[in-house]
Structures are given as structure tokens and as C-alpha cells.
Amino acid sequence: MPKPILSKNFGKKNAHSLGVYIQDGGYEAMKKALTEMKPEQIIQEVDKSGLKGRGGAGFPVGKKWSFIPKEATKPKYLVINADEGEPGTYKDRPIMECDPHAVVEGAIITCFAVGIHWAGIYVRGEYVKSIERLEGAINEAYAKGYLGKNILGMGFDLDMVVHRGAGAYICGEETGLLESFEGKKGQPRMKPPFPAIVGLFQGPTVINNVESIAAIPHIVKNGGEWFNGLGAPGIGGGVKLFPVSGHVKKPGVYELPMGTPLREIIYKHAGGIRGDKKLKAVIPGGASAPVLKPEEIDVPMEYANLAKIGSMMGSGAVIVMDEDTDLVKTLRVLMCFYAHESCGKCTPCREGTGWMAKIIKRIEKGEGESADLDTIVSIANGIRGRTLCPLGDAAIGPALSFVTKFRQEFEDYIKVGAG
Amino acid sequence: MPTLTIDDQQVTVDQGTTILDAAKKLGISIPHFCYHPRLTKVDACRMCLVEVKDAPKLVTSCSNAVRDNMVVFTGTPKVEEARKSILEFILINHPLDCPICDKAGECKLQDYYFRYSCQPSRFKDYKVKKHKVVDLGAKMVLDSERCVVCSRCVRFCTEVAGEENLGIFNRGDHSEIGTYPGKKIEHNYQGNLADICPVGALTAKDFRFKCRSWLLCKVDTICPGCSNGCNAVVHFALRSFNGIKGQRVFRLTPRENNDVNKIWLCDVGRWGYSFVDSIDRLTTPALKKGEDFVKSDWDTVLRETASGLKTVVERYGPSAVGVIPSPHLTNEDLYALKCLFSCVLKVTNIDFKLPGLDKGEGDKLLLKADRHPNTRGAELLGLSGTGLSAEAMMEKVKTGEIKALYLAGSDPVKYIGEKAEEALSRAELLIFQGTNFNASCKLARVILPGATFVEKEGTFTNYQGRLQKINKALEPLGDAQADWEIFTRLGKRLGAYPSYRCAEEVFKDMAGEVAPFTGLSYGKIGPQGIKIVDK
Numbered sequence: 021m022p023k024p025i026l027s028k029n030f031g032k033k034n035a036h037s038l039g040v041y042i043q044d045g046g047y048e049a050m051k052k053a054l055t056e057m058k059p060e061q062i063i064q065e066v067d068k069s070g071l072k073g074r075g076g077a078g079f080p081v082g083k084k085w086s087f088i089p090k091e092a093t094k095p096k097y098l099v100i101n102a103d104e105g106e107p108g109t110y111k112d113r114p115i116m117e118c119d120p121h122a123v124v125e126g127a128i129i130t131c132f133a134v135g136i137h138w139a140g141i142y143v144r145g146e147y148v149k150s151i152e153r154l155e156g157a158i159n160e161a162y163a164k165g166y167l168g169k170n171i172l173g174m175g176f177d178l179d180m181v182v183h184r185g186a187g188a189y190i191c192g193e194e195t196g197l198l199e200s201f202e203g204k205k206g207q208p209r210m211k212p213p214f215p216a217i218v219g220l221f222q223g224p225t226v227i228n229n230v231e232s233i234a235a236i237p238h239i240v241k242n243g244g245e246w247f248n249g250l251g252a253p254g255i256g257g258g259v260k261l262f263p264v265s266g267h268v269k270k271p272g273v274y275e276l277p278m279g280t281p282l283r284e285i286i287y288k289h290a291g292g293i294r295g296d297k298k299l300k301a302v303i304p305g306g307a308s309a310p311v312l313k314p315e316e317i318d319v320p321m322e323y324a325n326l327a328k329i330g331s332m333m334g335s336g337a338v339i340v341m342d343e344d345t346d347l348v349k350t351l352r353v354l355m356c357f358y359a360h361e362s363c364g365k366c367t368p369c370r371e372g373t374g375w376m377a378k379i380i381k382r383i384e385k386g387e388g389e390s391a392d393l394d395t396i397v398s399i400a401n402g403i404r405g406r407t408l409c410p411l412g413d414a415a416i417g418p419a420l421s422f423v424t425k426f427r428q429e430f431e432d433y434i435k436v437g438a439g
Numbered sequence: 440m441p442t443l444t445i446d447d448q449q450v451t452v453d454q455g456t457t458i459l460d461a462a463k464k465l466g467i468s469i470p471h472f473c474y475h476p477r478l479t480k481v482d483a484c485r486m487c488l489v490e491v492k493d494a495p496k497l498v499t500s501c502s503n504a505v506r507d508n509m510v511v512f513t514g515t516p517k518v519e520e521a522r523k524s525i526l527e528f529i530l531i532n533h534p535l536d537c538p539i540c541d542k543a544g545e546c547k548l549q550d551y552y553f554r555y556s557c558q559p560s561r562f563k564d565y566k567v568k569k570h571k572v573v574d575l576g577a578k579m580v581l582d583s584e585r586c587v588v589c590s591r592c593v594r595f596c597t598e599v600a601g602e603e604n605l606g607i608f609n610r611g612d613h614s615e616i617g618t619y620p621g622k623k624i625e626h627n628y629q630g631n632l633a634d635i636c637p638v639g640a641l642t643a644k645d646f647r648f649k650c651r652s653w654l655l656c657k658v659d660t661i662c663p664g665c666s667n668g669c670n671a672v673v674h675f676a677l678r679s680f681n682g683i684k685g686q687r688v689f690r691l692t693p694r695e696n697n698d699v700n701k702i703w704l705c706d707v708g709r710w711g712y713s714f715v716d717s718i719d720r721l722t723t724p725a726l727k728k729g730e731d732f733v734k735s736d737w738d739t740v741l742r743e744t745a746s747g748l749k750t751v752v753e754r755y756g757p758s759a760v761g762v763i764p765s766p767h768l769t770n771e772d773l774y775a776l777k778c779l780f781s782c783v784l785k786v787t788n789i790d791f792k793l794p795g796l797d798k799g800e801g802d803k804l805l806l807k808a809d810r811h812p813n814t815r816g817a818e819l820l821g822l823s824g825t826g827l828s829a830e831a832m833m834e835k836v837k838t839g840e841i842k843a844l845y846l847a848g849s850d851p852v853k854y855i856g857e858k859a860e861e862a863l864s865r866a867e868l869l870i871f872q873g874t875n876f877n878a879s880c881k882l883a884r885v886i887l888p889g890a891t892f893v894e895k896e897g898t899f900t901n902y903q904g905r906l907q908k909i910n911k912a913l914e915p916l917g918d919a920q921a922d923w924e925i926f927t928r929l930g931k932r933l934g935a936y937p938s939y940r941c942a943e944e945v946f947k948d949m950a951g952e953v954a955p956f957t958g959l960s961y962g963k964i965g966p967q968g969i970k971i972v973d974k
Contacts (some may be wrong), residue, residue, distance in 0.1 A: 188610070190610075205606075205607070210480060210481060210482035210502055359611055359612070360610070360611065361610070361611070362610060362611035362612070363610050363611070363614075364588060364607070364609070364610045364611045364612065364613070364614030365481070365483050365588070365590075365614075366482070366483045366484070366485055367483070367484050367485050367486070367525050367528050367529055367587070367588075368485055368524070368525065368528055370528075370588065370611055370612050370614060371528035371529065371531055371532060371612055372528055373611060373612075374532075374567065374611055374612035375528070375531055375562070375564070375612075378564035378565070379563075379564065382563075382564060392563075395561055401524075402521075402524035402525075402527070402528065405495075405496040405497065406485050406488060406496070406497060406521060406524075406525070407485070408482055408483060408485070
């Protein structure tokens, strides 16, 4: 097992303080970037690292940075997405709580590479400790001269602030986040224009996930190729945090090579199914990822491989369900979540999520009909690819996969009830 | 300029044109709710999805710009299916109360359902309950259950009216339009909200439950509310419905004219039509007997008026006659007036400029301080400055130097007050010609009932010098007559006067005589009017 990178400070005493962070080689990457590297070189290294956006969409980070126009009339911004709200996902939180300086250092390097002088981190409102730790780290960095004017005497200025979200899943969607950051109601924007051109306060904006940003210092320090090599053979893309929850013996956040087979994550790292029961279903990448059946879990946990079998990598959050799990109830919980969190801006998501939730609630109550399952499938197809933002498609991921892959269980429920 | 193919037809449009607008150019209409040509785009309703060759998903035609060689399909099974699906989504929580909805008949949701869906509902669960009969201010009412959350109203208030009192509250299928706590919509452009609301969510209190929209006839007109001359459509019923006795005109809606009013109408103008059918309308000619008015007939009052004027002119000369016309009258009315008094009777004391005529409260968008539609026309026709001013005439009436005063639609008491009241009550012969009873009319010896702007044909010249046409929608109420017609009939009794049979004939003469109108005819004015003077 190689030495952990992203999770190296998880559980380590006082790792969140500047002193401990520096003792462990912290801010060396920043110094290297600012004093020895040109911005283009940094972007090249990130390109080579194969680092894909860890928020869920998996867009190559280096490429995203390169979309920012060199000359802009408006200020450029870095926005770090720490609105971790995807059910089952809890990987950014330990980074912010245990390793906040990694986020600050990553932000400094990113801003230097892209030519940004203002960075904001939008943190999920419930993450009180994360917010405290980030604010602490930012204050320490200012005191040390790592933030503010003329950093390291290199003539580079950067300010960084923490923005606390008010509790909406949709604010994790990048343009919804920008609206919320600007003080407006969190609803996605029309695209194009994309945030790289017109983002926060109309300026060109880089939006990256916490885990992506936290990986940057390591990539700069050890090189892009090194990071890429940490991924599974033939897959690459570095390491990734996998938060595992549900009916496993050892739920937790596991740092593993990109491309680690799902079976290995569940049975080797998370200790297998609780009570040695049989596995019934796994959601591989946060609530929005279509559910997998036990025979599908040999899939490598990586973007393309999961897409190939009709699911998705998402945030990498693995939710494990054993043989006793009531999938009707599970789907009801998921559907009520999406209906509650749909922002209401576009028609298919606004009306469709609520409708699916109502049907599944009725089935749970024992008042369902077989035709309801076809209606759910048809509602999902009516939402698919027609919404303003990815939330609509996220909601239909579980709906379609549960109802089609486990149709018999739903049919039985309709006929005889919960049993 | 990109060239693209839409439904097998080629079209070349400007760079940046949206697919929806390019299709419109070909006469292909794409259904939409949230898109409005004069508001920012939000891409929300998803009704305008179309298929673009080689695109992985359907795309919104309202927000996506065309590309060269793009191939677009607006009626494929995939598109049809998407439209059905979007309509089904909108309708699941819709109250389906078309029978009592004021928007019925002109509702986009109704029209689109009929055209693109016509499918029975599959929805078996409880609809979301939302607020109904929400009072948004003095003028508008909201029914949230009918709302399709297109946000047009919110965008209109912030982007056009410049008032941020309206927003969308809550999330998902509980999303509702509403005013911010303690706020009401207060701006002068609220009526437009009912126009742009694609469904019956926002209705004007003035129109609610008054008339089914399909029973209304429509005629193009010009709003007479101020000198801006907003292009409008008057909606009227030929018979009274729903037991509202006597109401013929039900509303004014805007007509697009980029140079004048974009596509909006202000509330002052929109809801200023009520005088047309109001109880104080003058519907029969009348003569004063003692303290009271006695109904008469046209022959009698015209004879009385003509002989009265003739006597004054013969005995005291034309300077003993004063005429105060109103810039509410059309160019034709005013020209006919001028012919009568200036040419036939040689009267020089003609002045429409009562003090304070242009001292209303205007705004930056449409409403002008001058609340008269034809002030510019009256100026161009030279109805001021030839003799005494209107104010000076009052003095002379008081001293008895002016014996006969002819008020053509004007109300000196309203603008001058007591002084005018005193003067008018001393006039030997006070003739009032107009549409409604007022304080000046009260003092008249002869009342000649005139027609309102919806009861006659004619033209107004707005503050920009744009000549625009109004059309006759209804017959004048009772025995009222168009003002030009009254002057023609009077003219015949007083000397050599052309026998005009219609407003167009008056216009023709005017075009031959008055410089800015030279060479013009009704045919040349066009639906958007024509600029006849610069500034």
C-alpha cells in the first residue's frame, strides 16, 4: 500500500495548524510553483497528472484552467466548490477539517497558474468545523505572508475568503453556486456562457472541487506523471478518495488508486458486508449514480468504465445495501430528496421529480399499481437530457435503475406490500 | 452571416440569431413559455426544444445561436414527444380551471395542449396546493396554481419597470411567484404582466371575470392617455355580456412599435378608457333651459349654435368669439374646427394651450407629462398664437368683450379653476362640445355630444412628430358624433364649407393645405405610423 497523499493528515493531531503542516513539507509546492515555475508549466503538469474534477463531472482540471482567457477586462476568480451535498459523499469534509492548508496551498498555486487574485471557497453551511478550520488556515496563511500582497516577494497578490452556503443541494451545481455566492437565489444559469468566460460577478471563473484543489500541491511537488502513475495500471489519473457507507463492516473514507475495482473497495478495504450478509445493490458514485447489481461490482472505479456499464463515477461515494434492504423505501428516500432539492427553475425537473416522489410514496403505502412503474420510467425519460442543469439527470439515475434492475421487488411490493 | 436549414428550408440570418428567431423568419413557430423577445433569456421552460443534427440532445431554440450549415428539425417525433412531455409536466399540478380562467382563449398552455398534446392525464396523485387570489397590489391578482414559473413577470419588473418587488419563492414544484415581505407591486406598468403571462396566473383586476376573451373584437388604435402615442389594440364587445350593463370597451392592450412603445403600455393609459362607457357620457344634444339641461336634437342645437355665433360675429365682429379646442381631438377634428372658425368666421382667438396642460406626472419609460395624444398635431395646425391666449380669453369673457366661447373638448375649469368658472358663467353664449360631462360643460348653454377615440377614425401626432392612425371600433354612444362631423354640419349653416363625408376626406384637404401633412394619405400612414416632422 503506497503512502496516502490526500488523506495523510486524516486523524493526525493538530494537522490543521500551519506549524504541523509546514513541518510535514507543507507550502513547499507553493514555493516551488511561485519561484521556480512559470504558470504554463504548472498547467502542463496538471494536464499530465490526468487529474479529473473530483466534484462529480470528471472534467480534466488542466483543460478547465486553460479555458480562462489570458486577457480579461473583468477580474478573474477561483471558486472552490465545498458544497458537499451529494448523499453518501463525505470526502471533502475531512480534507477541510484535517488538512485545510492543503486547500489554501492548492488555491494559491491554482491562482498563480491561471492569473487570479481572488479566491473564494463556498462551503456547505452545515460544515461548521470545516468553515472554522478553513478560516483558521486562511488567517494563518495571511499572517505568514502566503496570502495577501506580494506573496513570497514574487509580486503575486491573492486574497481568499470563506463563503458559507445556506443549505441547498442545487448550490453544488457550479452555476447555482455562483448565483448563491453573488447573494441571489441558488438556481443554475443558462449555459453558454460557461463560467470560464462569464462566471462569478461576470468575471472569468475557475470552479474546482476541494479534492481537486487539495491534490494540486502534490502534483506540483512530485510532478504530473508521478500523480498519474498512482492510478490503477492502464487507467492512471492518480488517487481518489472513496467515501464508503451503508452495510459494510468498516465504513469510511478510503484513498485508493483511480480504477480500483468496486469489489475490492467493498470486500477488501471496507471489510465486506456487515454480518456477512449477501450484497443486494451498490450505488457507486453518490446518490445520483445508477445502482449496480452484485454481478456488476467488478467494474474499475473510474469515469469511463462506470459510464460503460450505464452508471457513473460521480463523487466516488459508495453506498452499499445488503440483502435486507427495502429498495422501495430506499428509492422513496432518494426521490423525496431530489423533489425537495429541485430548484424549480426548469419544467421537467421541477414537476418530474415531485411526480416520481409522489408515485413512489404511494407504492410504499401499498396503493401502487403495476402501471405506476411504467409511468416512473416514462417520467424519467421525459426528464432525461432536457433539463437546464444536471440535477434532473441525477434524479433519474436512481429512479430508472432501481425500477428497471429491481422491477420484481417493486412488483411484489405492489402486489403484497412490504411483506 | 450563417446559413442554416430548418425543416428542409434554407435561411440566412445575422450572426448571433437564435434558432427560434431564425425559424420565425421562415414562418415556423416554435412553442415557448419563458422566452420573450424583450426580456433576458433564462432557458427554463424547455418548451422550445428542437432537434439539431449531430447534437447529442435536444437543444433549446430560444437560447442557442445558429451556426453555419446547422441542420434543425422542429417537428420530428423526438421533438413532438418532448413537447408532449413538457406539457404533461406543466399540467400535472395545474388546476385545469379553464372554464373560469380569464386567460382562456388566449392562453399559451391551452393552445399548446390543443396543438401538441391532447392527451389524457396520467396523474393520479394529489396536486400541489398553492396560493390563489393573491393580491399583488392595487391592480394585479395572482393565481399561483396556474403559474408555469416562466419568470417573465419577475424579469419584466426588474428589467423593464425597474422595481424589484417580485420574486420566486420556495423550490421545486412548490415554487411560487410572490412579492417580497411587506412589498406590493407599485409601478405604472403592471398591466403588461397580464399580457406577458403566458397563462392565467396574473390577471388584471380591471378585467377579471368581466368577459370571455373570445367574445371581444379587436381594432388597432393609439392610446389617448398621453402625448407618447403608444400603439394599442382596443378590445370591445358589440353587445354586453355577463350582465355588465353598458360596458362596451373592456381593455386596451399594447401593439408592438419599436420606435414608440416597444411592446408595452403604461397603466395610466391602459386603464384610462373607462370614460368611453361611463355614466357621465354626453349622449344627446342638449340646451340649457333655466338651470337645467333639456334634451334636444341635432337640428335644433346646430341651428341654435349657428345663429348664436352668427349674431355675435355680425354684431361685435369675430374678435368677440373665442375658441378653445382640446389636444384630445384628432388632426381631422382640429382641421375641421380651424376651417370653420378661422376661414368661415374669421375668428383669430383660437388657443388650445390652457395653462398646465402638460403638467401631469410623467416617467422615464413611456408616460409623458402631457396627457394629451395630439398636442403636437394642434401645434402643427397652428391652433395657438393667432389671437388671444386661452387664459386671456377668460379675462375678456369676464369683461364681456368676448361674447361667445366655444369649448371643443376642453375643460378650462379643470386647468384654471375658479377664475374660469366665474368667466364661463358670465359668457353670453357658451358652447360645449365633448364626450363627457364636466365642470365647464355644466356652465354651457348648448351641449354638442362628441365621439371618443374608439368611435371615430382619425390621426394623432405624437410628441416625436409621428403621425399615427386611430380607427373606429364602435358607433358613437347615443346621438354623439365625431367632432369633425359636427364642425362640418355647423359649417354648412354658416357659409361656404366643404361637405366632408368621412375623416379621410378631411385628411385629404388637410394634406393639401398644411405643410407637414403634404402628400400624405391614410394609405401611406401604415400600422406603425409615419414621422412627419423631425423632433
